[in-house]
Amino acid sequence: MDFAYTVAGFSVGAIVGLTGVGGGSLMTPLLVLLFGIHPSVAVGTDLLYAAITKAGGTLAHGLKGTVDWQITRRLAAGSIPAAALTLVLVHRFAPGGIDGAASLIKVALGVALLLTAVALIFRRRIQDYARQHFGDTPNPARTARLTVLTGAVLGVLVSISSVGAGALGVTALFFLYPAMPALRSVGSGIAHAGPPTAVAGIGHWFLGSVDWLLLGSLLIGSLPGIWLGSHISTKVPDRILRPILATMLMLVGAKLISH
Secondary structure, three states, rough: OHHHHHHHHEEEEEHHHHOOOOOOOOOHHHHHOOOOOOOHHHHHHHHHHHHHHHHHHHHHHHOOOOOOHHHHHHHHHHHHHHHHHHHHHHHOOOOHHHHHHHHOOOHHHHHHEEEEEEEEHHHHHHHHHHHHHHHHEEEEHHHHHHHOOOOOOOOHHHHHHHOOOHHHHHHHHHHHHHOOOOHHHHHHHHHHHHHHHHHHHHHHHHHHHOOOHHHHHHHEEEHHHHHHHHHOOOOOOHHHHHHHHHHHHHHHHHHHHOO
């Protein structure tokens, strides 16, 4: 066990609990850049780390009543099969396998996160636009279909790069459900992110790219961290939580592009 890994796990876990962002977005670059872990091992280990960490966050947010389970089920209906199928297809057919596709996906995600952070800063205007054109309650059937489709896209991205289920999932909920409070979007995003990351993590385990000692060290710190962050988040007003989330997305996006 390495105490530095435990400290890193606690820090990232607290950020995940507070904002719904950070499980894969922060930990994978941290393992590669700070600790020198091989990228494929970092991705595989981080997927299982994120899955277990987000399970703790799901419990905390669920007890606080900040999870919309119907929306979470819709996302999972798309993300779980997409994550499993993508991992199989990439491993069998992509040149260079998962390693060959990961770098390009991470750069694309970095750009997407930066744009998303800017969009979150102007969230009020986006909400006004959505309400003006679609009303306070968007078309339920169309929104449900878009939610499942969003889940499928997230499943594809997370299985390749370990990034996207939390950061992009929370952001997508802001756009799909503009009237939903930020804290509820964060809780629902965390609750959804666990299953697809678990599916992808198990796939990487079968491929031999999981370091179990590293995983244990991270979890010792992360589970208390995410529980603390989740409880703090219920006391943070929406007007403060949203800029924090936007800042996190900018930092993560810049790190992914530069890595």
